[in-house]
Amino acid sequence: MPRIDLKSLILGLSLVVALLTFGNGFFASYRIQRDLLMDHALESNRVYAAKQAHNAEGLLQAIQQQLAFSASRLAARMTDEAWLEEEVQRLKGQSQSFNSVLMVRADARVLASAPDSLGLTGHILDTPGAREALSRQTPLITEPFIGASGNLLVFISQPIHDEQGRYLGYVGGSLYLHQENILQRLLGRHHYADGSYIYVVDRGRHLIYHQDDARVGERVTGNPVIEAVLRSESGSQRLINSRGVDMLAGYAPVPSTGWGVVAQTPTEVTLNALNRLMGEIVLRATPFSVICLLLIWWMARRIARPLEQLAASAQHWESNSAAEQIGAIRGWYSEAEQLKRSVLNGLALLHMRLGRLNLENVTDALTGLFNRRGMQAAMDGWLMQGAPFSLVLIDIDYFKRVNDQHGHDVGDQVLEFVAQKMRECSRGSDLLCRAGGEEFVILLPGAELDAAVQLAERLRQAVAASISPTGSGLTLSAGVAHWNPGAETTKSLLKRADEALYRAKGEGRNRVLCAEPPATE
Template identity: 40%
Template structure:
């Protein structure tokens, strides 16, 4: 069997790698700085733009509401000149205001409808209005803009009203213009141009935090008072900030307060909008740096080759000497200006003489199972031979994982290996200093319990069985073990006899239903008793 030497990095590769790392670190520093500066600039721009945009929309909304209130006031004055409103005249007035209102209603002091347009809104002349907002219009006897409410027609609306007074100044009722928030309305007409392909949008909240305009109509009427931006704007503030909205989305938001209606206007852009510009920036920097990187790499490789050539010659010789089938007889004569290389060449000549002897010794010292870290079969045989020759009292516990083939078939060999490691750790936990935990092969394990009789070893095995049964293992479902116990010298005086006796006891545990411990020549161990 050949002694395998794990190859490391060559000097030429290391120098080239150092050059590449230096360039990459320089590039990374430059890219990081550029990205941070551009990120801060983009964030600042979006916050500022959204704030200015919200202020502009708040101003436009104010102008719109003033115009709507003036138009309702004008209709109220016309209505106050006569006892009865001419139906044709009222329809003409509505037609002149269709860009502002979805419907207009005239009601008297008892809230009885005297005129309306259009005539398909769900109420008729002679009906009495029962909403709290209509009662408020009669009670205030002054112009006002209502909070959103659900009308008797089922529509979610805002009412803009003005009082009707006759020539003598007596109150006659009110004129109310409505905005249907869930239908096409004056707000959506004004704001619909402000939806952008990058995910930016505008929404409007009334003074209690309910949405009265949103591009997603299903959100109209929902309260978003918990949103920090909404809280700020309803405190009559204007500004901008990065925010996580009520649905978990992250935005750069600008907001402005509209005083005439106490509404808040919020314009926001998703934070992901800055990702593409930053990615494009990184690509441009990388493409610009690539030629420079290749040039430095070629130069570094050439310099590294000149420096590393004599060392590479020695390394190839060492590789051939340890791994080759036909081993070289002499160390190559290395001529180099470097003192370290000449000294190394002499050291290699001396080391070569002792190489085979040292490799043989190292091979013999390998006695550990690679997967579990426990002792392997070679170590087990050695220790068994020594303990029986020196008549050391001990017991052998042979352990087998129940239905382990099913574990591998169901969960795969990777998790199966994790179960083996799990058992190995539990074995270490229950054993004492001087005991030997070993892997016998496959899913079979064992413990040599030093200076112990069969009963004490049975206690150890039972403790291990219970730990395996109740602890959480890598596959998440219970995995059990079966065990057999034999002791020296009670059950055998040679390693072979002890292993056979322990294996027979293990076989009885298996045939007896598994998940149990059996002593050689005795019944199953029922419970753990105080012991070691």
């Protein structure tokens, strides 16, 4: 199967990581900013709706106080037609609160009205609002209805009682919903270029104020915000309104009337600025991304170059100049340099095994492991190359007791058993040695101290858990040390490992201890 080269692999992986990182960052940034914008719009609309609801509540209370004051004056002068006419004109013109004002007797006859153009004085008034006011005989704000003048209106009234508490009639004012009224002047149009606006609904879900005059009086159902505000709740919510538009709405109730004020902004308008911003970010980031990819391609070539040279040189290991060619390769980063040293070490080991050392001189006849001469040659080679390695010095616990109790033949079998366990627990590149007697050494080229400790611990546990030629109970103790280039001699390294082994014996055997670091001058 065709293999992908390292340059293409690095470039491809970098491109994938860059795209994933940019995509994730872009998406996360968009989501965070979108949520912040929407939360800000929701909170702004909630605060504004609450402010306008408070203003409307204050306005309605002021209007009812006006009417209540007038009702208290009317009770004693119900037969004074001139004064009644003057009073309704005063109510109509003093504060401009009402589009029309009526004073109605308990038998539904209009005693006075303003403006004069209504022509209702002396007539029996039979409208939904009039009937409700006469029936309830309490302060009242009606739901929208068509009045005698043909206008869609909300009627606000106060009952009139004499000193004995008898009901005499009511005085009230109308707000014409399709004409300019005090509610419109309070709320304003609030129809901005971004599509934000405010509307008011009554207890029956009728729109009593809306930026679209054609919708005033319309009954709205299925809107969760309206349902919430009519439950006297305040807050904010994203919703699809009755016209199918995605909105960010804030709402608040008007307590005395049960009305609800809703301020809302189209979600699309809120996010348009963010969408333009994110598009601009992509445009501005593209040139930088291209430059980064070119830089990655150049770095990929530089990273792959030493490895390509090593691969080419490794094909001619049998050449006398192979070591020289490999040594001339510039490993400008640590992994390439380590690989170069490992290749040189492999060459040195190969030449050592093929020519300079006799196998019989470097191996132990009983176990087949390297003997002390082979161990020393390997360490000397690594010291010459400056290649770091770790060393595990191992001793069989109470081995003399094995020879004394079972004989030297069984003792030899135990040594072979331990050698086999060392092979099972070590790496293929590790050098396994018998230093003499019951003492063994494992050399781990390129391994750090932690890796050597793990191997030693794995070997110790394997021996302790296995059935040896003497049965169960055979254990090992070990000292572990690490050599860094230029740090010390092999003699010093072995001494430190031996001291760690001695401590392991002294602390009860069947354990692995690390050597103290080399003394610094």
